[in-house]
Amino acid sequence: LAGAEPVYLAPDIDAVLHVPTHVPLDTIKEALAAYPGAKGLVLTNPTYYGHCADLTEIISEAHHYEIPVLVDEAHGAHFVLGEPFPVSALKMGADIVVQSAHKTLPAMTMGSYLHLNSSCRIDRDRVAEYLTRLQSSSPSYPIMASLDIARAYVEHIIEEQKLSDILQRIQSLKQTFDSLTNAEAVKPADPRIITDPLKLTIRSKRGHSGYTLQNILERVNIFTELADENQVLLVLPLGGKRIINAETIKSIDEAIEKTPPDQMFVSAEWGAQPVTVLPYQKKVLQTFKKEYVDFDEAAGRLNAEDIIPYPPGIPMIMAGERITKESV
Structure with a gap:
C-alpha cells in the first residue's frame, strides 16, 4: 500500500x-x-x-x-x-x-x-x-x-497473585504429556531461544508426521493448535482447567503404536541468502502477465502470489520472489 x-x-x-x-x-x-x-x-x-x-x-x-x-x-x-x-x-x-x-x-x-x-x-x-x-x-x-x-x-x-497457581497447572499438564511412551515434547536446539510456557510441541517417537499425530490426538478429544510435517503444537490455557487422565494417555500411546508410521518430511535449511530484495519493483511486476504452471516446473519463474501456509503463517515464497529449486 x-x-x-x-x-x-x-x-x-x-x-x-x-x-x-x-x-x-x-x-x-x-x-x-x-x-x-x-x-x-x-x-x-x-x-x-x-x-x-x-x-x-x-x-x-x-x-x-x-x-x-x-x-x-x-x-x-x-x-x-x-x-x-x-x-x-x-x-x-x-x-x-x-x-x-x-x-x-x-x-x-x-x-x-x-x-x-x-x-x-x-x-x-x-x-x-x-x-x-x-x-x-x-x-x-x-x-x-x-x-x-x-x-x-x-x-x-x-x-491477586494467581500466577503461581496457573503455572503449577501448566506444569502439571506438561508432566502428563511427559508420561507418554510413544511421543515426546521437543524444544529448540538453540539455547538462546526462550520458549513461551503456554506453548508445547509434541512429536511422535515412532516416525509419524505431525498431521498423523494430530489425527490420533483428535480421536481422544485433544485438539491441537496446528500440525506440521514433524510435530504438533498445543497452546495451553492461561486460566481454566484441562484434565487429561492416565486413561487418556494410555489411549494415545496405544493409538500411536497401532497406527502405521508415515514419512516424516524433515525440512532442511534451504540455503536462502540472508538479505534479499525482489528482482523487480512492484510497479514493474504489476505489468507482467500471470499464468498457472505445475509447481515442479516453477523453478526459475517469478512467484505471482504469496505462498503462506496457515497455520503457522510463515511465508515460504513471497510474491515477486524468484522461485528456486530449493524452495520448490
Whole structure:
C-alpha cells in the first residue's frame, strides 16, 4: 500500500524443530549496513511456536541508524505477567508493538492492542491518521469491550497473585504429556531461544508426521493448535482447567503404536541468502502477465502470489520472489 521496496531477512532454521525461529543479529547488521536509509525494521517475536529471541541488541542497532522497530508480538499479549514468560519487545525498546489479545487472553477474535513505545521515532498523530484510513468507521464495541476485559483479567492475575497457581497447572499438564511412551515434547536446539510456557510441541517417537499425530490426538478429544510435517503444537490455557487422565494417555500411546508410521518430511535449511530484495519493483511486476504452471516446473519463474501456509503463517515464497529449486 505504501509502495515501499521490501528487503527480506532470512531467519535461522532450528536444527531440531525444523522451523524458523528468529532473524540473527548478524543478518540485521548486514541489512542495515546495506540499506542505511531503510524506513523501518519489522520483526515477528515470538513465533507461532512460542520461540522468543532477545531483541535488545537488534533494536539498539536499528536505533543507531534512527530506524524504528516494529514488532509483531501477536502471541505475546500475556508477557506482561513477567517471569517465567519471555520479556515483551516493549521492554526491549521496540517502537511499535502489536499484540493479538485474542490468541492467549480472553478477548474476542480480531481483538488486538497497538502499543506506541516511542515519541522520537514515531509520530502518534500520523499513526492515528493512517489507522482511520485503514480501519472501519464503525468499530465493533463488543470486541473493544472484550479487550478491556482481557486487560482487567491480566491485572486481576497480578493483583491477586494467581500466577503461581496457573503455572503449577501448566506444569502439571506438561508432566502428563511427559508420561507418554510413544511421543515426546521437543524444544529448540538453540539455547538462546526462550520458549513461551503456554506453548508445547509434541512429536511422535515412532516416525509419524505431525498431521498423523494430530489425527490420533483428535480421536481422544485433544485438539491441537496446528500440525506440521514433524510435530504438533498445543497452546495451553492461561486460566481454566484441562484434565487429561492416565486413561487418556494410555489411549494415545496405544493409538500411536497401532497406527502405521508415515514419512516424516524433515525440512532442511534451504540455503536462502540472508538479505534479499525482489528482482523487480512492484510497479514493474504489476505489468507482467500471470499464468498457472505445475509447481515442479516453477523453478526459475517469478512467484505471482504469496505462498503462506496457515497455520503457522510463515511465508515460504513471497510474491515477486524468484522461485528456486530449493524452495520448490
